[in-house]
Amino acid sequence: MTDMKIALVTGANKGIGYEIAAGLGTLGHRVGVGARDEQRRTDAVEKLRAAGVDAFGVPLDVTDDASATAAASLIEQRFGRLDVLVNNAGITGGVPQEPSLVDPATIRAVVETNVIGVVRVTNAMLPLLRRSPSPRIVNMSSSVGSLTRQSGPGGTTTTGPVAVAYAPSKTFLNAVTLQYAREFAGTGILINMACPGFVATDLNGFRGVRTPAQGAATAVRLATLPDDGPTGGFFEDAGEIPW
Template sequence: MDDTTKTALVTGANKGIGYAIAQGLAERGMTVLIGARDPGLGEKAAASLRDVGHDARAVTLDVTDPASVTAAAQQVTEQTGRLDVLVNNAGISGGPVNPPDEADLDVVRRVFDTNLFGVIRVTNAMLPLLRQAPAGRIVNISSGTSSMAAMTDPGHYFWNTAASAAYPASKAALNMLTIQYAKQLRDTPILVNAAAPGACATDFTAEFTRVTGRTTDRTAEQGAAIAIRLATLDESGPTGGFFDDDGPVPW
């Protein structure tokens, strides 16, 4: 890796949308770091990208474990000495049904620990490297289900989805966290945005499909496109926004 090659870390990148994001960034010439809880799965994913000529490396990273996050930051520093892009993709659903009046608070805590607190842990650990980058980019993978405008619109299909105290709430909190990081970093070259990849045919949505019967033929690569776009914004790009394929998503 020469001094001009950008480095990107994608959490939860051994499969699904995370892998597609890593692949897309690698295709754009970046060194990609595959963040994964399971070292074997992370290495397998990285090897598949190396097999087609990309510079990909596995980083063991459990976003819910502070020691793992600290070790991952040290590994990134030692392996590449730089970080230009951080994509906070790792996330869990907590299951398709979590009605507020029956919410299992242990499940809700686990969802928030990964989807919100995990983003804070990883971002703060990687910020020293991102601050050194000429044009750091942070992309938080959110969800269209976090849009309060959509959820409260009788004309939107989210109006008829089951109420949940876990996943949509955690992603709405992530949107606000995105704004707060962008606010704090607005006097730096770092741009911070949230992406809504849309429902894709991945393992993540399989349980939702089983329970709701709602299917999708949207691919992980299609879902990854908006994250890749936000990760490669030029200096005039937005910060503190929430975007999908069509542009800004109503909060």
């Protein structure tokens, strides 16, 4: 057991996930770097440690039940609990994603990672989170998951390209997060969604206008909310995002 807060960030070997891990580490959390690729995971842990973060590697494929169970067992054996879970791992599914052109298998793969993967990891970690005095869960969403922002007067698309796999996966994730918030009401577990904004990462070919560190800020804030903080909310830097 340790007095330090223990955090796990999925997809933390690069980009926004790495910066979330770095931000939590700077605040004094001991941070698990969840990632599938062993070398990238090891490199990220070494880089974080060199920057003064108490980081450790967690082998984790969010699409695999056994991997999620093994990750929970690793954390339980080392620390006995988990204080913060940030579900950051995600995929876009590539292109094309016009509804009339997309391969249904693309939609299935994106939902498996972006939605079912979040449920899989969250449920695996719940027994550990329930042992924390102030458990926090942050699901990384996107403003393209907002139905309000996606449709203007007459149904005109107003946010992002047509992406029938990626954008609806975030809408689905938002809805799932709300169901968790309802279940967790009164338990002390706060669960919220964070939008990083249009961040330059390999996920979008580095076309974004924000840095990964800027994209991580909202998630770090939600991961460290006080006990009277919000739950079941959808946030970006500027505040709440309309549904």
